[in-house]
Amino acid sequence: MSRKSVRERVLVVGGGGREHALAWSMRRSPEVELVLAAPGNPGTAEVAENVAVAATDAPALAELALARGVTLAVLGPDAAVAAGVGDALRGAGIPCFGPTAAAGRLETSKVFAKRLMRRLGVPTADFTVCSSWEEAQRQLQGRPGGVVVKADGLALGKGAFVCASAEEALGVARRLLVERELGEAGAQVVLEETLCGEEASFFALCDGERALMLPPARDYKAALEGDRGPNTGGMGAYAPPQLPSWEELNRQVLSQVVEPVLAEMARLGCPFVGCLYVGGMVVSGQVQVLEFNARFGDPEAEVLLPWLPDLLPQLRLAARGGLQSGLAPRPRGASVGVVAVREPYPGPVEPGGEVGGLDSLPEGCLAFQMGTRAGPGGRPEVSGGRVVVVVGSGPDLGAARELAYRGIAAVRFPGMRYRGDIAVPAGRG
Ligand code: AMP
Ligand code: GLY
Numbered sequence: 436m437s438r439k440s441v442r443e444r445v446l447v448v449g450g451g452g453r454e455h456a457l458a459w460s461m462r463r464s465p466e467v468e469l470v471l472a473a474p475g476n477p478g479t480a481e482v483a484e485n486v487a488v489a490a491t492d493a494p495a496l497a498e499l500a501l502a503r504g505v506t507l508a509v510l511g512p513d514a515a516v517a518a519g520v521g522d523a524l525r526g527a528g529i530p531c532f533g534p535t536a537a538a539g540r541l542e543t544s545k546v547f548a549k550r551l552m553r554r555l556g557v558p559t560a561d562f563t564v565c566s567s568w569e570e571a572q573r574q575l576q577g578r579p580g581g582v583v584v585k586a587d588g589l590a591l592g593k594g595a596f597v598c599a600s601a602e603e604a605l606g607v608a609r610r611l612l613v614e615r616e617l618g619e620a621g622a623q624v625v626l627e628e629t630l631c632g633e634e635a636s637f638f639a640l641c642d643g644e645r646a647l648m649l650p651p652a653r654d655y656k657a658a659l660e661g662d663r664g665p666n667t668g669g670m671g672a673y674a675p676p677q678l679p680s681w682e683e684l685n686r687q688v689l690s691q692v693v694e695p696v697l698a699e700m701a702r703l704g705c706p707f708v709g710c711l712y713v714g715g716m717v718v719s720g721q722v723q724v725l726e727f728n729a730r731f732g733d734p735e736a737e738v739l740l741p742w743l744p745d746l747l748p749q750l751r752l753a754a755r756g757g758l759q760s761g762l763a764p765r766p767r768g769a770s771v772g773v774v775a776v777r778e779p780y781p782g783p784v785e786p787g788g789e790v791g792g793l794d795s796l797p798e799g800c801l802a803f804q805m806g807t808r809a810g811p812g813g814r815p816e817v818s819g820g821r822v823v824v825v826v827g828s829g830p831d832l833g834a835a836r837e838l839a840y841r842g843i844a845a846v847r848f849p850g851m852r853y854r855g856d857i858a859v860p861a862g863r864g
Contacts (some may be wrong), residue, residue: 442468443747446500447483447519448533449490449511449773450476452774452805452824453733457509459481459803460740461795463745471503477815478804490515493523507751513589516729517543521709529756532640534729537705541696542712542727542729543595544627546587552724554810559724560628570755571608574626575601581629581652586611587619592656592668593781595726597629601621630779632718634725635676636732637685638739639693642758646693647749648685649763649860651676652735653858657780667781668821671857672738685762688722692723694760696727708753734772734824737803742770742828770828771835771858772777773804773843778850780820788849790815790822793840800842801826817848832858 436484445461447454447470455478461470462482473496475485480594488495491514508524510516510533517539524531540547552559561585575582578601586594594617598604604626607784611621621659635652639646652674675681692713700707711733712728732741740746743766752758789810795800803826806819823846827838836858843853 436837441466443751444504444506446471446473446496446503446508447474447475447479447498447511448506448508448515450474450604451511451733452803452821453731453736453807454511455479455803456547456730456740457511459801460745461509461747464745466675470501471499471505473499474685476804477809477813478807479722480804480809482527488797491520493518493520495785497523497527497529497532500524501527502627505529506648507532507754509750510730511540513539513728513730514731517589523575524757524853530749530751531708532750532754533709535705535708538700538707541700541707541727543589544587545585545726548727549625551699555699557692557695557720557724560630561627562627564625565608565612565622566567568609568612571612571626572605575605575608576680576757583627583629583855584608584611585627586617586621587615587625590617590620591667595666596619620681622647628715628720629727630723632716632723633676633678635678635681635684635715635722636714636735637722638731638735639689639698640753640758641693641709642753643701643708644697645760645765646689646697646711646760647758647761648693649739649743650687650765651681651685652676652732652738654732654735655854655857659720660854665781669732669734669774670730670776670854671771671773671824672735673769673835673858674735674738674742677832677860682762682765686692686718686724688715689760689762690700691715692722692724715747730845733805734774736772737824737826738772741801741826760788768828768830768834769832770826771832772824772826773839773840773857774821774824775827775851775853776821777806777817778852783819784817784850786816786818790817792845793823795845796825796842797838797845799827800838802842822848822851833838
């Protein structure tokens with residue numbers, strides 16, 4: 436059989452570590468002839484052609500895709516989804532892996548997502564929605580035990596507050612609803628029952644009707660070792676998670692969560708195409724949904740993409756339709772990513788200062804640039820709180836972790852810090 440392979444021209448939208456990993460993996464695919472990154476970063480510049488267009492500039496991205504003959508666009512960040520980049524690209528006839536803004540409401544509105552889950556009977560924590568301080572007071576008055584307060588809109592991973600008491604929750608509700616600490620994102624809040632269990636992130640590649648489940652991952656949201664400190668965008672991740680029968684859980688998520696949600700989104704006239712990220716809590720063997728994201732996780736994508744076989748064919752099928760539902764084959768071994776941040780992340784950080792050591796990583800170790808920009812001589816310098824993620828894979832979790840930590844020890848920049856307990860089994864930290 437001599438079927439001539441398709442030569443894809445891929446546009447990766449975004450400029451963080453997830454997009455560096457996406458561009459790196461597209462470059463590796465034998466079916467890809469061109470990779471553009473908009474706007475990209477100094478890391479994507481090594482594997483793709485960077486184009487200075489913002490990830491949220493929907494009309495300019497559609498124009499770029501048409502001018503450069505792009506055959507597949509892949510959306511990275513939630514901000515691109517929310518800005519309607521998926522709509523603009525589709526409007527220009529470009530196949531796009533990433534949802535329209537309407538389908539992206541699964542991530543951009545927690546109220547939308549929670550109400551949809553309740554309607555469909557998708558397992559999730561019990562909740563109420565409040566639009567005013569008075570309502571929050573009424574709901575919380577005399578409520579025993581803990582409660583989780585979540586801002587409705589996007590908040591860079593900083594919009595969920597796990598509170599030990601109703602008093603603490605009231606304080607948070609006041610900051611969001613009255614003081615508008617997170618702006619319009621906090622105009623409505625969800626008050627949610629606290630769940631206890633093991634967290635895991637599940638990833639469904641969706642074509643609007645069907646879904647292919649990638650292996651799940653575990654991500655570390657807390658800033659400090661031992662899962663202490665404030666929540667962040669993610670301090671590290673590993674895959675597969677150390678959960679018995681994660682493949683069974685993946686099957687559960689496909690049938691109890693992803694398939695009903697896809698059917699409902701199609702019924703609402705906004706079919707979901709792209710990566711549906713299901714943030715889950717496993718409680719007594721049952722996955723409860725904590726949140727949806729309408730995109731790959733960051734840093735989970737950096738951990739998964741180098742470890743999995745070429746995903747280009749699946750991304751293309753998702754964008755154009757024709758995926759087969761099911762579970763992706765289980766890859767061998769494990770993959771670990773450790774994120775290096777600039778202090779005082781998640782507080783506001785000063786940009787500047789060279790990022791060194793990226794070209795002296797141990798063999799087989801990869802570094803994806805998350806928050807960098809081109810400094811003097813084009814060398815990367817710090818531009819954001821999460822700076823680099825170093826990824827190692829190996830025959831087992833221990834070997835992958837050891838490689839990732841050997842790699843991150845080679846990286847240097849002023850104010851660098853990382854967690855030392857990523858992928859360390861509980862009780863051994
Ligand atoms: P979210 O942005 O909804 O994923 O929430 C961020 C983090 O808050 C999650 O990764 C959990 O660690 C925690 N969290 C969210 N919802 C709950 C819940 N209902 N019960 C316990 N912890 C939660
Ligand atoms: N690592 C969590 C996220 O991407 O939202």
